[in-house]
Amino acid sequence: MSNPRILLLGPPGAGKGTQSRNVVETYGVDHITTGDALRANKDVETDYGKPREYMDKGELVPDPVVNEIVVAALEDADGGFVLDGYPRNLSQAEFLDEHATIDVVPLLDVGREELIRRLTGRRVCPECGATYHVAFDPPETTDVCDECGSALIQRDDDTEETVRERLSVYEENTAPLIEFYEERGLLARVDGEGTPEEVWHDLRLTIEDALATGGQ
Ligand code: AP5
Numbered sequence: 001m002s003n004p005r006i007l008l009l010g011p012p013g014a015g016k017g018t019q020s021r022n023v024v025e026t027y028g029v030d031h032i033t034t035g036d037a038l039r040a041n042k043d044v045e046t047d048y049g050k051p052r053e054y055m056d057k058g059e060l061v062p063d064p065v066v067n068e069i070v071v072a073a074l075e076d077a078d079g080g081f082v083l084d085g086y087p088r089n090l091s092q093a094e095f096l097d098e099h100a101t102i103d104v105v106p107l108l109d110v111g112r113e114e115l116i117r118r119l120t121g122r123r124v125c126p127e128c129g130a131t132y133h134v135a136f137d138p139p140e141t142t143d144v145c146d147e148c149g150s151a152l153i154q155r156d157d158d159t160e161e162t163v164r165e166r167l168s169v170y171e172e173n174t175a176p177l178i179e180f181y182e183e184r185g186l187l188a189r190v191d192g193e194g195t196p197e198e199v200w201h202d203l204r205l206t207i208e209d210a211l212a213t214g215g216q
Contacts, residue, residue, distance in 0.1 A: 003080035004029060004211055005101060007087075007186075009177060010108030012166045013115040013122075014192050015199055017131060019108065020084045022200045023207070029080035032073040034066050034088075036129070039155075056156050058165035060088055060173060067095050074100055089173040093180055104210035105181040106203055108192035112167060119163045123152040137196070186210075 004027055008016045017033065024031045038061055042052040048062040055061065070086050083102075087093040096102075110118075121134040125145035132139050132152060139145060143152045157166065181187040188206045192199050 003027075004207065005080050005103045006082045006207060007096075007102045007105045007181075008082055008084050008108065009105055009174075009181070009187075010192060011110065011115055011170045011174070012163065013119040014108035014110045015118075015196065016084045016108060018196055019200060019203055020082045022203070023082040026204065027080060027082075027207075029082055030073070030077035031084065032070065032077065032081050032086065033084040034061075034069055034086040035084070037069045037073070038066070056162070058157055058162040058169060060169060063089070063091055063095070066092065070096070071099055087174075087177060088170075090176055090180060093177055102181075102186060103214050104188055104207060105186040106188050106190050106206050107178060108190055108199070108203075110192040114193060115167060116160065116163055119158050119166075120160050122155065122158055124155055125150050126153050 006023060006029070008020055008023070010016050017035075020031050020033065023029065038051045038055060042055060043050050046062075046065050048065055051061050051065065060066075066086060066088075070083075074081070080103075083096075087096050118133060118136070121136070123132045123134060123139075123143065124130070125132075125148060127150040128145060128148045130145055130147045131137075132145075139152065144150070145152055157163070178187060188210055190199065190203050190206050194202070
């Protein structure tokens with residue numbers, strides 16, 4: 001099947017962004033990420049206030065704001081796509097059901113302590129978006145982007161306190177989607193605790209399997 005439509009599910013720090021880049025490179029699909037879209041518009045006034053007011057506390061941005069971003073991105077994606085960070089609750093999943101067909105929902109499984117280590121150690125490039133980790137994937141020069149030479153920053157919501165809140169929000173709001181997609185026969189669990197290369201190896205097999213089965 002060409003143009004796969006993939007929904008990458010997993011808690012904060014599971015590696016959705018890291019693995020989405022592999023999916024985009026391999027399948028040539030669009031990367032639809034509500035987190036990046038919201039970060040680029042953190043201080044834009046909406047009917048519900050600024051996205052920053054929710055994001056910096058680790059809370060979900062109200063559904064209408066996020067749904068609008070996704071509908072526009074889906075309209076632009078004429079091939080397939082990989083959804084990263086959306087949907088995050090049942091009402092978003094039901095909204096998505098009305099606007100797109102999904103081929104497979106890989107779930108990146110990673111334990112809580114590892115998630116905290118990954119998120120509190122993450123550093124990002126504000127210019128080109130490259131992502132690093134101080135221990136697992138450091139840049140060649142400390143705090144300098146290998147790709148474009150800019151100074152790396154820590155995301156405002158990657159402090160330990162906010163990370164713990166994001167994980168609670170995930171458990172309460174997003175984890176129920178596992179059952180939602182299991183019931184539809186779309187969920188495929190992937191061990192997300194190996195190296196990024198090992199995770200990609202397993203994720204790719206999972207995607208290929210699902211597409212071979214669903215595409216015939
Ligand atoms: P968003 O940006 O979507 O963040 P998230 O879901 O919390 O996910 P992350 O980007 O933190 O983690 P990731 O899984 O992409 O991991 P990554 O690959 O970077 O959302 C941020 C906020 O926006 C939300 O809190 C909310 O306020 C709002 N928002 C977004 N979408 C929304 C929606 N739909 N509804 C409402 N609000 C919404 O990896 C993490 C780190 O680990 C990196 O340092 C990386 O180098 C490292 N790493 C990755 N893989 C491995 C590995 N295999 N081994 C070791 N290290 C690894």
